[in-house]
Amino acid sequence: MIEEVARAxxxxxxxxxxxxxxAIRIPGxxxxxxxxxANLQWIGRxxxxxxxxxxGILKNLGLLxxxxxxxxIGYLHLVQSDLVPIAAALLGGTVVTxxxxxxxxxxxxxxxxxxEAQNAPT
Amino acid sequence: MHLHELSxxxxxxxxxxxxxxxxxxxxxxxxxxxxxxxxxPALNPTLVAILMIVGLLALTxxxxxxxxxxxxxxxxxxxPAVVLLAVPLYRQTALxxxxxxxxxxxxxxxxxxxxxxAVGAACLLGAHPETLLSxxxxxxxxxxALGLSQSIGGIPALTAxxxxxxxxxxxxxxxxxxxxxxxxDPRILGLSVGISAHGIGTARAFQxxxxxxxxxxxxxxxxxxxxxxxxxxxxxxxx
Numbered sequence: 001m002i003e004e005v006a007r008a009x010x011x012x013x014x015x016x017x018x019x020x021x022x023a024i025r026i027p028g029x030x031x032x033x034x035x036x037x038a039n040l041q042w043i044g045r046x047x048x049x050x051x052x053x054x055x056g057i058l059k060n061l062g063l064l065x066x067x068x069x070x071x072x073i074g075y076l077h078l079v080q081s082d083l084v085p086i087a088a089a090l091l092g093g094t095v096v097t098x099x100x101x102x103x104x105x106x107x108x109x110x111x112x113x114x115x116e117a118q119n120a121p122t
Numbered sequence: 123m124h125l126h127e128l129s130x131x132x133x134x135x136x137x138x139x140x141x142x143x144x145x146x147x148x149x150x151x152x153x154x155x156x157x158x159x160x161x162x163p164a165l166n167p168t169l170v171a172i173l174m175i176v177g178l179l180a181l182t183x184x185x186x187x188x189x190x191x192x193x194x195x196x197x198x199x200x201x202p203a204v205v206l207l208a209v210p211l212y213r214q215t216a217l218x219x220x221x222x223x224x225x226x227x228x229x230x231x232x233x234x235x236x237x238x239x240a241v242g243a244a245c246l247l248g249a250h251p252e253t254l255l256s257x258x259x260x261x262x263x264x265x266x267a268l269g270l271s272q273s274i275g276g277i278p279a280l281t282a283x284x285x286x287x288x289x290x291x292x293x294x295x296x297x298x299x300x301x302x303x304x305x306x307d308p309r310i311l312g313l314s315v316g317i318s319a320h321g322i323g324t325a326r327a328f329q330x331x332x333x334x335x336x337x338x339x340x341x342x343x344x345x346x347x348x349x350x351x352x353x354x355x356x357x358x359x360x361x
Contacts, residue, residue, distance in 0.1 A: 027269025071279025
């Protein structure tokens, strides 16, 4: 198990090094994600301990956002003054995005060629 | 520790064990509440736990700056958690190969439309710049969205709440919108909900079926990685 913790933390640390020493503004953790994905491609499978580690942490992912979210307490004035634009962006933006993705993807994949792909086992 | 510090919970929240303990307790209580009312999407456990802690800080007069460093270990775990998203993504490599076309298409539409509709609508309605920057990563899975918000100059705390509200919106309205538009392809249902409403939308898609769930999960992870690469570049171009 500890080897797999080391693997994940090492990917994270390398990601941070890349993010901080280059002009790339991608968050270090995302670079770490790509590094771990590349590493898994290289070894060709997910080690069992890594699988359980990932499942355990990702199942309780919601807990990890709580401290960050509590920070909203310091920005209530901003939320209050921008309440209408925020509501429009969150409600309208999300519903429109779902509709546009569904509609365009559906129309564009309904060409004869795509119908074949659609019937393929998913 | 002085006696007067013990008299108020305010002083206690400085202690990591207490801040972390209370955060986990609040989350467990929120999870139980959700299990009690599983059909109510507004009872998102993260949102409920945040409100509980905000209430506690307000009641005890604890400044946020006292709580955050103490609960820092929970926040730190977000980094490894984002890295570990590579594991479910790798497990779905076969799915990516089999349906690469429709996945790429949905991402090519969903990633820019998701950012543009949010930032565009808020900008037209006169939101402050820091609100706009915090809204930009709203469709991205929270762990990635927080880092992204920070690197483009947004406020991560606002982004956290925006991301959760986006997820709830997508989970509540997404499947109905897709059905009303006459789209029957379960892959497209999953992709549109996962790309627009990340983990919360993905959980909803899994309730509908395995296929929409798997595609939603893919849409969520790939949107996260792609937005993390593209958004800072675009912001750099405008800055």
